[in-house]
Amino acid sequence: MLKKQSDMLVVATFGNGENILLMMAKLKPDIVLLDLGLRNQNSLQVVKLSKMHYPETKIIVMDLIPLQADVFEFVQAGVSGFILKDANVTEFYKTIRSVYEGSQVLPPHLTGSLFSQIVEHAIRGSKPSIIEESVRMTKRERQVIELISDGFTNKEIAQKLHISTYTVKSHVHNILEKLALNTRVQIAKHAHRMESFKTALDNTSLIEE
Numbered sequence: 001m002l003k004k005q006s007d008m009l010v011v012a013t014f015g016n017g018e019n020i021l022l023m024m025a026k027l028k029p030d031i032v033l034l035d036l037g038l039r040n041q042n043s044l045q046v047v048k049l050s051k052m053h054y055p056e057t058k059i060i061v062m063d064l065i066p067l068q069a070d071v072f073e074f075v076q077a078g079v080s081g082f083i084l085k086d087a088n089v090t091e092f093y094k095t096i097r098s099v100y101e102g103s104q105v106l107p108p109h110l111t112g113s114l115f116s117q118i119v120e121h122a123i124r125g126s127k128p129s130i131i132e133e134s135v136r137m138t139k140r141e142r143q144v145i146e147l148i149s150d151g152f153t154n155k156e157i158a159q160k161l162h163i164s165t166y167t168v169k170s171h172v173h174n175i176l177e178k179l180a181l182n183t184r185v186q187i188a189k190h191a192h193r194m195e196s197f198k199t200a201l202d203n204t205s206l207i208e209e
Contacts, residue, residue, distance in 0.1 A: 001089065008096070020046060024054050031100060033083075036063040036070075044077055051078035058099050071106060081105035137178065144171045148184055149191035 002008045011027045014020060020032070032050060036043045047059055060081040061074055071082065081099040083092055095105045137145075140161070147157045154172065158165045172184055181187055 001092070002096075005093065021049060021053060024050060024057060028054070029057055031096060032057055032059045033096075034059055034061045036061050044073060047074060047077045047079055060095060060099055060105075075104075075106070137175075138171075141171050141175050141178075144168065145175060145187060145191060148172070149188045151188070154184075 002010050011029055012023050014023070020034075024032070034043060034046060043061065047061070050057065050059060055078075058080040059078060060083055061079050062083045062085060063070075064085050074082075081095050081103075082105065083095050087095070098105050140163075143161060144157060147160060152160065154165050154168045158168045161168070172187070175187060176182065176184075179187065179190060181190060
């Protein structure tokens, strides 16, 4: 795909991340496309080492639908763009060209809600908890998040909070919107993966139900 573009030159390809740093020193590429599904390497570590030794090289990572926490970590490590694996060819080319020109390009599903905050705080070097603190959650939404992370179903949550299942679904929908996630499973993963989740949740600004 890339070789067909007159303004792009593929200088090397690899099946894993073992030789990336050596070849970057030799070839000095403008851009590195990195698959986050590397079998033998920690992709985040590859990004950090690459940016440490070759800060001028821009990195674009490719993944399915990364979580907010993943996006934050990779942006903070120096990634300039994301390409989703279900992106079409036009989006693929556009992302590469935009990053080459100096733009930050992240997943479309994060655009608008937390996108600007993630990028802004990552560039500043802020901690992930700041993102949590910037999201205004109601007390009830906090309770729902905690119960989802503990594995309770909507029906069980409704019984515990003495509200209807429909109301729980409404809260889940609002939480998904605010955290720029897609499923309740992602809410649970998000809660468990963020080390500072409990602390950040306690510091989240509250509004009434």
